[in-house]
Amino acid sequence: MPYKEFDRSKLRLKPLSEREHDLDLNCMLQLDGEIPAFNHPHIDVLVDRILKARDRGSAVIFMMGAHVIRSGVSRFLIELMKKGLVTHFALNGAGAIHDFEFSLIGATTESVARYIREGQFGLWKETGQINEAAKMAVREKIGLGEAIGKMIEIGNFPYKDISLLAAGYRMQVPVTVHVGIGLDIIHEHPNCDGAALGEASYRDFLIFAQSITNLEGGVFIDFGSAVTGPEVYLKALSMARNVALQEGRTIAHFTTAVFDLLPLEQTNYREQPPKSDPRYYFRPWKTILVRTVSDGGESYYIQGDHRATISNLACKLLVKAESGEVN
Known part of the structure; x- marks a missing residue:
């Protein structure tokens, strides 16, 4: 039977200037400013692995949750x-939203507690x-990330210099956006076209899967994405391995890492937890640190705030890349 649908034409959207x-x-x-103190021995390991992957032409993929932006x-x-x-680089839908808002108005993030009471959250x-x-992505047959990056790069966005999506469009480096319908605030809006969003993000998934085909000898790092990151990576890796096997190749010898807040480092995180342990879920x-590297890969877990962990990883990586030293 035909079920009633919510009438989005009744919604009242407010300008960001009122938020x-x-x-x-x-x-x-700032690149030349002070960064938070952080030290971890596996940062140096990952720096070396990334540089070796670059030298052999293998993929180095960063999958990131919205909190990274x-x-x-x-x-x-x-x-x-x-x-x-x-x-x-790969983002979830919320990550793209924060990147977009920062680029447009130099600010982002609203109080959920306040605006949900008013029925204004996300609108x-x-x-x-x-x-x-x-919709532009569908017309031009490009991915969602590239389309958002293009909109920011060629549009009137005063702070586009800090946009990862615009940088990807400008430098022709893939920044894909992996969405789940109903998860992001823009899905509330009357102009949201589910078919266009699905096609554009699915194209990004295929672009991501193609990058995974070059993961042998490479590095995959998940920064704070507890669901989207592992699940998208898992399916893409299965697709890449399926084709590689038919071609007589393997995708098994690579490095993975997870940067997150959950305390795992006092346990053997290279073994899957039992189902009786809530952390099994x-x-x-289980996906990035254990199952997908069980045939020859290595994995690392680094606990800490992204502001500290990523800035320190990046600084060490940039310095060592400049020096040309690889262990």
Whole structure:
């Protein structure tokens, strides 16, 4: 039977100028400024693995949750892209939204507690332009990430210099966006076209899967994406291995890492937890650190705030790449 659907034409969208923002440009770290103190021996291991992957032409892929963009490390990520040290960046839908809003108004993030009471959470007019980018992606047969990056790069976005998506479009480095329908605020908007969003993000998934085909000898790192990152990576790796096997190749000898807040380092995180352990359902552990590297790969877990961990990883990587020293 035909079920009733919500009438989005009744919604009232407000301009971003009326929203109180939790973050602004003051959170953005400078490349030549002070960064938070952080030290971990596996940072140095990952730096060497990334440099070796670059030298052999293998993929170096960063999959990131939205909190990475909010942590203020975008300048470091863009610099890694510029130096050719990361070959593919992947975001969830919320990550793209924060990147877009920072680029447009120099601020992002609203109080869920406040605005959900008013029925205003997510209903901000300018952010809905991302839905138009999805439609452009369909017309131009490009991925969602490239379309958003193009919109930012060629549009009137005063702070595009800190946009990872715009940098990807400018430097022709893939920055893919992996969405789940209903998860992001732009899906509330009257101009959201589910078919366009699905086609554009699915094209990004295929672009991501193609990058995974070059993961032998490479590096895959998941930064704070507990569901989207591991699940997208898992399916893409299965596709890549399926084709590689038919061609007499393997995708088994590579390095993975997870950067997150969950305390895992006092356990043997290279063994899958039992189902009786609630952490069994923490997908980055069993998927990225155990199952997908069981045939010859290696994995590392680094616990800490993204603002500190990513900035320190990036700084060490940039310095060592400049020196030309690889262990």
